[in-house]
Every structure is written in structure tokens, then in C-alpha cells.
Amino acid sequence: QQQVKQSPQSLIVQKGGISIINCAYENTAFDYFPWYQQFPGKGPALLIAIRPDVSEKKEGRFTISFNKSAKQFSLHIMDSQPGDSATYFCAASKGTYKYIFGTGTRLKVLA
Amino acid sequence: SAVISQKPSRDICQRGTSLTIQCQVDSQVTMMFWYRQQPGQSLTLIATANQGSEATYESGFVIDKFPISRPNLTFSTLTVSNMSPEDSSIYLCSVDLGAYGYTFGSGTRLTVV
Numbered sequence: 001q002q003q004v005k006q007s008p009q010s011l012i013v014q015k016g017g018i019s020i021i022n023c024a025y026e027n028t029a030f031d032y033f034p035w036y037q038q039f040p041g042k043g044p045a046l047l048i049a050i051r052p053d054v055s056e057k058k059e060g061r062f063t064i065s066f067n068k069s070a071k072q073f074s075l076h077i078m079d080s081q082p083g084d085s086a087t088y089f090c091a092a093s094k095g096t097y098k099y100i101f102g103t104g105t106r107l108k109v110l111a
Numbered sequence: 112s113a114v115i116s117q118k119p120s121r122d123i124c125q126r127g128t129s130l131t132i133q134c135q136v137d138s139q140v141t142m143m144f145w146y147r148q149q150p151g152q153s154l155t156l157i158a159t160a161n162q163g164s165e166a167t168y169e170s171g172f173v174i175d176k177f178p179i180s181r182p183n184l185t186f187s188t189l190t191v192s193n194m195s196p197e198d199s200s201i202y203l204c205s206v207d208l209g210a211y212g213y214t215f216g217s218g219t220r221l222t223v224v
Contacts, residue, residue, distance in 0.1 A: 034212050043115075043203050043215030044154070089153065097142075099213060101154045 002027060004092050006102030013109050019077040021105045023090035026071065030092040034099070035064065035075045038087045047088070048075070080109045113138050117204055117216030124194055124223050131190045132219045134204035139184035141207075145177070148201040148218070157202075160187045194223045 005024045013019045023033075034049035050057045050064040050073065057064045063076040077084055087106050091099040114137040124130050134143065145157040158166040158179055166179040180188045191198055201218040208214055 036215075041217070041220075043117075043205075043217050044213075045215070046212040049212055097207065098156060098159075099154075103153045104151075 002100055004090060004100050004102040006090050006105060008105060009103070010106045011108070013080045013107065015080065015082060015109055015111055017080050017109075019075075019080045019084065019107055019109070021075045021088055021090070021107070022072065023074065023092075023102050024070075024072045025092045025100075027092070027094075028071070029094045030100075032093045032095065033064070033066065033073050034091050034093075035062075036089045036091065036101075038089065038104075044089055077107075080107075082109045082111045085109050113140065113206055113208055113214050115204060115206065115214060115216035117219055119219055120217060121220040122222070124221065126195050126223055128194055129190055129192045130194065130221060131188050132202055132204075134187045134189070134216055136185045136206055141184070143181065143187045144205040144207070144213070145179065145187075145189045146203040146205060146215075148203060150200070154203065157189070191221065194221075196223045199223045 007022050035047045036044035037047045038044040048059050048062050050066050052068050061078045066073045085108050087104050089104050090102040093099045116135045118133045143160045146154045148154050156169050157172045158168045160166045160179045160181040162181045162184050178190045199222050201220050203215050203218045205213045205215045
């Protein structure tokens with residue numbers, strides 16, 4: 001019930017393409033869903049987050065799509081760039097306390 | 112958002128020894144969190160540290176192995192005690208900034224030999 005399942009484990013995308021990472025959760029009490037970006041040797045950094053009262057949130061090239069009935073949410077990176085190459089983690093929490101993190105997706109954007 | 116300084120950034124330690132990791136935040140925060148990230152794995156919460164009270168440990172983590180101090184609102188330490196190779200991980204401190212979400216330090220990459 002506390003798990004957040006993330007897929008794919010790794011992803012290779014051509015420059016300019018769309019990167020899509022998916023997450024699924026089970027606990028319907030979760031009400032906060034952030035995405036984090038982590039570069040090698042750095043701590044994760046908050047990228048974008050959504051609450052279940054909206055179905056989509058967009059910030060620049062990054063969009064979260066949220067499907068409450070399916071208990072799924074996804075990150076879309078439009079016009080992917082080599083600088084986007086990093087590991088991405090989804091997470092879920094009740095409030096903003098005790099995040100449950102997904103297993104991570106290693107994204108590589110080819111130049 | 113807050114700036115978190117974590118020291119050391121990396122260390123190689125002998126099994127059976129202990130390492131203390133320091134986390135300094137540039138603003139006062141109520142809760143600080145310690146996470147472990149095993150190689151190629153996700154982040155797992157070790158414990159939550161509130162100033163002036165005992166840390167709260169997650170299932171699978173115990174105070175004897177991971178003692179935590181929180182002497183004030185800007186500083187915390189995590190000690191990894193009696194280390195074994197299985198403790199080789201990245202250890203991250205984090206603070207909750209509300210609207211800014213969790214902010215993480217750069218982590219301490221620990222290798223136990």
C-alpha cells in the first residue's frame with residue numbers, strides 16, 4: 001500500500017523528443033506528488049509537483065499528468081535536451097511529510 | 112529555498128568503525144530528515160530529526176546503528192555505527208520547506224571496505 005511503482009527503469013530519447021516516465025501508487029490517502037531530478041554526485045532537486053485536485057500541471061518543458069481514478073501520474077519532458085540527462089524520481093506523500101519515492105528512471109538524451 | 116551543506120562529501124571507511132555526517136542548513140527548520148540511497152536504488156527514509164526531541168526512526172532502522180543529534184534548528188548529525196560493507200550508500204539530509212518541497216543536500220558517498 002505504501003509503494004510507488006515507477007517505470008521505465010531507464011530511457012533513451014533523441015534530442016528534441018518527448019520523455020515520458022510513469023508512476024503508480026496504491027494508497028488513496030496520498031495527496032502530494034512531486035518529481036525530483038538528480039544529477040550524478042548531487043542530491044535530488046524538486047522539479048515539479050501536483051496535488052490531486054488538478055489533472056495536469058505544466059512548468060516550462062515539464063508537465064505532470066495525473067489520473068486520480070487510475071492512481072497514476074506521469075512526467076512528460078517536451079523537447080528533451082542532453083542537459084536533461086539525469087535520474088528522475090517520482091514520490092507520493094500525505095501532506096508533504098514522509099515521501100515515498102519511486103525506484104527512479106535513468107534518462108539519457110542523445111545529442 | 113534553503114541551502115544545505117553536508118560534510119563529508121565522500122569517505123572510505125574500515126568495517127567496524129563509525130562515521131558522523133554533518134548537515135548544516137542556512138535557515139531555521141523544524142524537521143530535518145535523513146535518507147539512504149543505495150547504489151542505483153531509490154531513497155529510503157532513515158529517520159526524522161526534530162530539535163529538542165528524540166529522532167523518529169523508520170522500520171528497519173535503529174538508534175544504536177544510526178544515532179542522530181539535532182542540537183539546534185539549523186544543524187543535525189547522523190552517525191553510521193559499526194559499519195559493514197552493506198552500509199555503503201549515499202546518505203542525504205533533507206529539510207521540508209513547505210511550498211518548495213523537500214530540499215536535499217548533495218549527499219555523503221560512503222564506501223565501507
